[in-house]
Amino acid sequence: MIQDIAASGKQQVSPHETVDSKGIVRILNGHRQQRGGLISVLGEIQSQYGYLPEDALRVVADETGNSLVDVYGVATFYRSFRLQPRGKHLICVCLGTACHVRGAPMVVEEFERRLAIQPGQTTPDREFTLETVNCLGACALGPIVVVDGCYFPGVRAQDVGQILEKARLERVEVPSMVAASG
Amino acid sequence: MINLFINGLPVSVEEGSTLLEAARFLGFPIPTLCHKDGLSPYGACRLCVVEIGEEPKAKLVSSCTYPAEEGLKVRTASSRVVRARRMVLELLLASCPQSKIIQDLASAHGIRQQRFKQEHEDCILCGLCVRMCQEQMMAKAIGFRSRGEKRSIGTPFDIKSEECRLCGGCMYVCPACQLRCTYTEPERPICGGCANLTPPCLEKRQFDDMMCFMDPCVACEIQKEG
Numbered sequence: 001m002i003q004d005i006a007a008s009g010k011q012q013v014s015p016h017e018t019v020d021s022k023g024i025v026r027i028l029n030g031h032r033q034q035r036g037g038l039i040s041v042l043g044e045i046q047s048q049y050g051y052l053p054e055d056a057l058r059v060v061a062d063e064t065g066n067s068l069v070d071v072y073g074v075a076t077f078y079r080s081f082r083l084q085p086r087g088k089h090l091i092c093v094c095l096g097t098a099c100h101v102r103g104a105p106m107v108v109e110e111f112e113r114r115l116a117i118q119p120g121q122t123t124p125d126r127e128f129t130l131e132t133v134n135c136l137g138a139c140a141l142g143p144i145v146v147v148d149g150c151y152f153p154g155v156r157a158q159d160v161g162q163i164l165e166k167a168r169l170e171r172v173e174v175p176s177m178v179a180a181s182g
Numbered sequence: 183m184i185n186l187f188i189n190g191l192p193v194s195v196e197e198g199s200t201l202l203e204a205a206r207f208l209g210f211p212i213p214t215l216c217h218k219d220g221l222s223p224y225g226a227c228r229l230c231v232v233e234i235g236e237e238p239k240a241k242l243v244s245s246c247t248y249p250a251e252e253g254l255k256v257r258t259a260s261s262r263v264v265r266a267r268r269m270v271l272e273l274l275l276a277s278c279p280q281s282k283i284i285q286d287l288a289s290a291h292g293i294r295q296q297r298f299k300q301e302h303e304d305c306i307l308c309g310l311c312v313r314m315c316q317e318q319m320m321a322k323a324i325g326f327r328s329r330g331e332k333r334s335i336g337t338p339f340d341i342k343s344e345e346c347r348l349c350g351g352c353m354y355v356c357p358a359c360q361l362r363c364t365y366t367e368p369e370r371p372i373c374g375g376c377a378n379l380t381p382p383c384l385e386k387r388q389f390d391d392m393m394c395f396m397d398p399c400v401a402c403e404i405q406k407e408g
Contacts, residue, residue, distance in 0.1 A: 057338070069322055069337065
């Protein structure tokens with residue numbers, strides 16, 4: 001899948017953001033005392049750039065003395081790390097068992113059709129990223145869609161257009177509790 | 183020295199050696215795919231399973247990663263071990279039927295059926311090439327990426343690695359791509375062409391603890407029964 005994303009991502013979005021190696025070294029310095037702080041370093045880089053740029057991984061490998069393949073292995077192992085830039089809005093469709101039997105695959109298909117991307121990809125205008133998740137733990141509310149931290153319960157395929165419109169107009173209201181924790 | 187029993191035979195081996203090393207040193211053959219002398223043990227292929235302990239607490243462990251223990255009772259070819267190995271081989275054969283090494287092992291273990299879907303993968307994820315690159319070539323050009331069913335071996339970002347010196351060590355050790363099996367009948371999942379090693383007496387009867395220096399001859403077991 002990583003390869004798919006990498007291949008398709010290159011056609012779609014050109015991740016041309018200059019990586020400030022000094023900034024990355026600064027992040028690394030914050031974790032020097034910590035043994036094996038690679039995951040927190042990568043997490044901090046991702047929160048700064050929104051994804052893990054290739055050059056950033058190279059800097060991390062050079063600075064920590066790890067080989068690039070080890071750093072890359074960790075970055076691809078965890079689902080929360082992404083190697084391709086993310087769109088402005090993140091759409092996350094739950095495909096857990098409960099959501100699945102209630103028609104979540106149809107919802108994903110509708111998102112795919114409207115955005116013309118596959119799950120894991122970002123639209124060329126960098127507006128939307130579509131992702132699927134295996135369970136959000138809110139099975140009673142399924143099929144559930146999360147847009148930028150806001151949960152839409154009981155989504156049917158015909159609701160997809162409305163959700164996208166809301167997201168585009170930035171009318172997605174995130175409950176204060178979620179906003180505070182996330 | 184550590185004293186233990188391998189297939190009922192009291193033996194003593196050096197401290198720190200694994201069950202695989204001990205058994206091989208004493209002449210008990212154990213098939214492996216992911217083990218190579220000079221590389222760290224990994225325990226990925228599960229072909230080297232042996233049974234340790236005594237009934238009803240006997241269990242299967244991978245001998246390449248299990249250190250020899252004082253007084254341990256090891257069986258390297260009990261019926262349970264052979265059954266487990268055959269299942270592992272059948273699964274490996276399903277993912278990589280084009281590998282001659284796997285086909286030969288399957289023939290040697292008398293696998294005559296294939297109940298799984300043929301995948302024709304290029305890799306069995308044994309990690310030999312990764313360890314070769316890291317431990318013998320000191321390069322660390324390739325490694326594992328991603329996880330689960332998407333796990334794969336390769337260079338970071340799928341581009342040519344700067345660390346790679348094109349030594350070819352990874353291909354040299356690979357059990358999946360090193361030798362290709364040229365099927366006599368391509369539509370059959372099991373070749374069995376060049377290594378049909380089962381003696382005819384084995385086809386008729388099943389024997390527990392079938393093991394002797396003249397593997398796979400079981401004349402002694404037949405004598406015992408008669």
